[in-house]
Amino acid sequence: MNRGIRLWLVAAGGAGLAALLVAACLDLPRFGGDRHPYGDRAVRAALARHTANTVASVNFDQRAFDTLGEMTILFAAVLGCVLLLRQTRDEHRARPAPEPVARPVRRYALLVLPVALLTGLYVIAHGQLSPGGGFQGGVVAATALHLLYLGADYRALERVRPIGLYEVGDAIAACAYLVTGLAGLIGGTAFLANTLLPYGTFNTLSSGGTVPLLNAAIGMEVACAVVVLLAGFLDQAVEIEDPIDSEAPTDKERGT
Numbered sequence: 001m002n003r004g005i006r007l008w009l010v011a012a013g014g015a016g017l018a019a020l021l022v023a024a025c026l027d028l029p030r031f032g033g034d035r036h037p038y039g040d041r042a043v044r045a046a047l048a049r050h051t052a053n054t055v056a057s058v059n060f061d062q063r064a065f066d067t068l069g070e071m072t073i074l075f076a077a078v079l080g081c082v083l084l085l086r087q088t089r090d091e092h093r094a095r096p097a098p099e100p101v102a103r104p105v106r107r108y109a110l111l112v113l114p115v116a117l118l119t120g121l122y123v124i125a126h127g128q129l130s131p132g133g134g135f136q137g138g139v140v141a142a143t144a145l146h147l148l149y150l151g152a153d154y155r156a157l158e159r160v161r162p163i164g165l166y167e168v169g170d171a172i173a174a175c176a177y178l179v180t181g182l183a184g185l186i187g188g189t190a191f192l193a194n195t196l197l198p199y200g201t202f203n204t205l206s207s208g209g210t211v212p213l214l215n216a217a218i219g220m221e222v223a224c225a226v227v228v229l230l231a232g233f234l235d236q237a238v239e240i241e242d243p244i245d246s247e248a249p250t251d252k253e254r255g256t
Contacts, residue, residue, distance in 0.1 A: 109151025124219035138222025
């Protein structure tokens with residue numbers, strides 16, 4: 001296929017996409033109007049399933065398949081980074097020497113660490129009740145662990161994040177999301193249908209049916225994925241050295 005035909009195909013596809021976009025925009029309700037059919041249906045479905053947070057109901061119940069795609073994208077991205085950042089044969093690891101940390105920074109980091117970690121777990125556990133959920137809470141919980149890198153040193157961080165366990169946790173959490181969806185098929189309903197558990201009492205932790213389970217699975221997957229991802233970049237910045245760089249003379253050796 002020559003360049004001219006490719007350009008014509010791109011132009012035809014772009015024109016079709018533009019026509020559909022214009023048609024969709026022309027059919028939108030006017031700004032400030034009171035006609036919001038999707039919003040009304042989403043709120044009605046969330047209340048019917050005792051999920052106080054309508055956004056969580058959309059993400060983990062009404063359109064849970066979309067969240068599965070987002071989780072898969074994150075899982076694949078982390079897997080790709082792990083493969084690209086792995087230690088090669090011509091690289092070696094050098095144990096990093098502890099760096100001095102200012103006392104105010106150390107105190108602040110060690111004080112905020114448990115608060116940030118509990119906040120992340122709280123956001124995950126209450127995703128069906130209040131703004132937040134697995135994605136947001138997972139990122140907060142994962143980054144909270146890395147306050148040890150600021151408040152202590154790299155070795156302290158390594159002791160609380162054995163990468164192998166987090167990689168297994170990432171895979172288990174992704175499988176848990178899939179298994180919850182398959183359980184709906186086994187039960188005779190649709191994939192990821194919110195029919196497995198009782199909906200519970202509205203505005204309580206036990207409400208929402210399978211929404212809390214899916215939220216917890218996403219929270220664990222995101223937290224483990226972020227830890228593994230940051231570990232790869234930190235290893236490259238702190239531990240792994242290129243032989244060419246390690247053989248270069250230091251400032252002291254150059255007499256500067």
